[in-house]
């Protein structure tokens with residue numbers, strides 16, 4: 001298998017243990033992307049918050065950037081987005097860049113933006129996380145209020161045309177909202193990404209079931225890189241980054257709780273064959 005085999009490209013989920021400073025996280029992401037490219041991947045997906053898992057949620061405000069494709073960025077520094085464009089171009093790799101904090105119209109809240117770069121380093125899409133993690137974790141002292149720092153994206157499915165198929169975008173907590181994935185597959189998605197920072201507690205209980213269910217329901221390949229290990233906040237994330245095929249089987253899974261690249265073959269033909277022979281997507285009665 002080579003990267004040139006466009007019907008069966010290699011795809012990578014990049015697991016990270018991101019810490020509290022941007023520069024070392026970008027250096028680590030750079031190494032991992034280079035490794036994915038060297039191993040023949042044509043698409044690599046970074047986890048949520050790959051550039052910063054800070055001591056406090058509000059640390060993300062301090063590193064938020066204007067959207068580099070807008071006039072507001074003309075006089076501003078955009079080091080994270082510059083890095084992503086450069087890495088995609090240098091490594092000839094499509095990159096789905098987990099999430100990064102991008103400025104909103106509000107002074108004290110930002111978007112959790114998932115930007116996609118093609119292998120020439122052009123940004124071809126931006127999805128803003130729709131569902132925000134405002135929860136108390138049952139039977140634990142853990143509580144999260146993502147909406148204190150983040151503005152939700154508009155509730156619209158985003159699917160983009162790529163050389164390896166129609167790619168649907170989602171992030172982390174979105175995995176608990178199956179209607180988004182229905183909307184993505186209805187809009188043509190064959191591959192769905194879900195870059196994540198699942199907590200260790202909820203990941204142990206739900207990560208494999210949620211990712212596999214979304215793949216099974218939609219007969220779509222799911223690429224779900226996760227944060228892993230302990231972070232500057234003292235929190236622990238679950239790891240077990242996954243590539244799940246369109247029949248819901250785990251094709252590749254991270255085995256460490258550190259930085260790791262997991263790679264699998266995307267079988268595009270199988271997605272089509274499955275959808276024709278097992279047409280549950282066309283048997284829908286409600287949505």
Ligand SMILES: O=C(O)CNC(=O)[C@H](CS)NC(=O)CCC(=O)C(=O)O
Pocket residue numbers: 048049053133144146172173176197198199202203231233235
């Ligand atoms: O915790 C951190 O520092 C980073 N986490 C994140 O960035 C995001 C928002 S708080 N995590 C999730 O959405 C977890 C969802 C989840 O775990 C579930 O749905 O069970």
